[in-house]
Amino acid sequence: MTQILAQSAMAECWACDTQNDPAAYLCAACGKLLPSDSTDYFALFGLTHRLTLDVAALEKQFYRLSRKLHPDLYTRASKEKRQWSLEKSALLNDAYRALRDPIARTEYLLETEGIRLEEQSRDATDAARATGTDKQQVIPPDMLEEVFELNMQLEEVRMAAASNSQDPELMANLEVAEKNFTAQMEALQQQLESLWAAWDRALADNDAATKDAAKQAMVALLNRRSYIRNLVRDVRQALGKS
């Protein structure tokens, strides 16, 4: 009975049929990815959930894994193996795309922690559309004044555009606003990296309270970032830049 259990727990390599330890994610014999049910992006690259990572090393590992998994290597294999290769290489590409990008990486990590930023945002969009109102984004409290002033200016630009005139002073103000918000975006990037460091330390120390605090701070930062990004978009539109 124990024997049977042990046997079935072994993971058979889909490419070379070698029996592997169920915890292994690459075959000991041929180095190919094993059919584990895990779809964790970090684990795929042999990484823990640390957010600070070496993008150049990530690329090397991406190339190395691509050489093991890409469908080009399995066109002569059985249908089942071709399907495995297709699914695993899609997973690899999806993982690499998310991990190499700082924002997508952070969002992915928060998702593995049960926080779905994108879905929240999409639900809000859908709800707004369904009720015919504008999507309500919560204005970060410290930006209230700034945003109020900007909206006034954007409204003036729209009215001016409707009467085919242009106020150079207003446009100059918007240029300043664009620079200002772009600088804020860059500053957020710096802050994000220090939150990563906090998260990584808490992860190593297995410090649940600090992990939670870092997560909440990252969620707030990403929401703020997405808010400012929309402002930049509106300003650029008003300036005729996009």
Add this chain to the structure above:
Amino acid sequence: MTQERVVGIDLGTTNSLVAFMQEDHPVVIPGEDGSNLVPSVVALAADGRMIVGNAARAHLIETPERAVYSVKRLMGRGVEDVQEELRFFPFHLAEDIAPGEVLRIRLGDREYTPPEISAYVLRQLKQNAERYFGPGSSVTKAVVTVPAYFNDAQRQATKDAGRMAGLDVLRLVNEPTAAALAYGLDKKKEGIVAVYDFGGGTFDISILKLQDGIFEVIATNGDTHLGGDDIDNLLMTIALDDIAGDLKLDLRHNGEAVQAIRKAVIEAKIALSSQPQATLDIHLPGGQQYRRTLTREQFEQLIAPVIARTAAPCRQAIQDAGITPAQIDEVVLVGGSTRIPRVRALVEEIFELPSRGKTPHTDLNPDEVVALGAAVQAKILAGGSAATEDMLLLDITPLSLGIEALGGVVARVIQRNSTIPASATEHFTTGVDGQTNVAIHVVQGEREMAKDCRSLARFDLKGIPPMTAGIPRIEVKFLIDANGILHVSAREQRSGKQAEIEVKPAYGLTDEQVETMILDSFDNAEEDFRQRQLVEARNEAETILTLVERAPSNPAWKLLAAEEHLRIARAKSDLEQVYKQEDYRAIRNAIEALDKATRHFAELQMETAVSFAIKGKTMRAADENMGKGPTAPHSIAPAEIET
């Protein structure tokens, strides 16, 4: 271990080529006529055979209603997409095509879908390769190239064409990527390479990162409605307007004249790439001559707006790649239209080449480089060789994939320029209690609203267990494979039930339809021909049998010897036996035997007929009938005159 031969095919708008890896370098396989290029022209000959390539070109002018070219422009597209095409190309579409349906092209009195027409071109290339590899060799696997900017439906249509032609398409490779493979194979290059591919009907720009044998495409853009054909159309408009104005001759609907003008403007275009001027000299119906000299300066002014349209996709691709033009190490030119000096100048400007002391790469023949690259990829898929060792191509999807959400807005699930294979998982639920179906509309494109994007398919998720609204959780997985083709699967998570998906591909053929077209296109051409020969033979047999039946009532009959009566009776009974059977050759033989047996009777009958002074018919007419050959109805024909 012997590797199966996998060929590389460039299925082009204007010309198509087949290539393979010989030892360590790719070579183009010539056709029987010695030419590397097979014009993508298909014509239905009078005898029902399908003619492809150079041989079919003559038909474009002689029987334009039975010939078709540039069919790549119609692949995977609907009638509402091709109105622009129809203004300039003499496509004869069937009249009853509804929006969303696969197009059908009329050749003579038959109709063919664009994949079927392409399948004839592919079959020709397959045959050229088999002939080249020697007796008994069969080519069943291929890599086929497509424009990088082709959408899902266009890719699927190309794959379907391969299947109809008896080719297992192992991979669809993007044309600019294939060119990069051919280019990189030679040089073992590292760095960032841009491929500017301006062909007959499409424009693509791809930016790749070459490193340790990995060819990683980082951005692509393009226009599937932009090519050398557009330049030809401009020149043609001028010529047709001239002719309408000066000669008061409207030739726009004269297929033969339009083809003659097209041929002349293409020659002028080619000449203007190397000469300061060229003359259009066209012989028109009615004996008039049209003549116009065009300087290169005029030509360049004229085509400037067309070639300028390639700039925006280039700039977008550079931006998407997250680089500046100065970071691009090499620019490779692909496609016949890059021979135009003005096009080269534009490329130099966009990629800031002169200021960096660089020139675009043109060392590989721009007409052949895509096929050569397809051969390299074919070799990689067949198991590789020393030359392709370590080479791996990582391509991307050119267009974002999205789902139509509330209000017709697009929710993106896979962004453009994502490395493929790529996947995304989305969750759906029901909006009404007890709802068992959920409809999903999948689109491709970059616009905000679904109606402005390309409709890929409508999926109907069926068999959802009836539950309170919002409770079912249906997980739908979208997967774009290495060919850039979408696959969808779905599962209802709460019940664990695999949801049934009904796919309605837009502008696509179902598996079953493709299956029938395999038979239709290949067995049919020959089968139809055989059928017609059989029907003709039977008709002749019936005619001659009727005549022989009546023969004894003819005065000439009595003049025959008993032996001759016997021989005729025997031949008649032989023909009666075979003429209901399927073998037209047996019927022909029996007809010939009966013809021979009755020849003396026919002669005697002629003589008696003359003395009978037949009503209405002269001897001369009877003579003509006689002279037409050995078949029985003719030799016996005078009997008809009597009745």
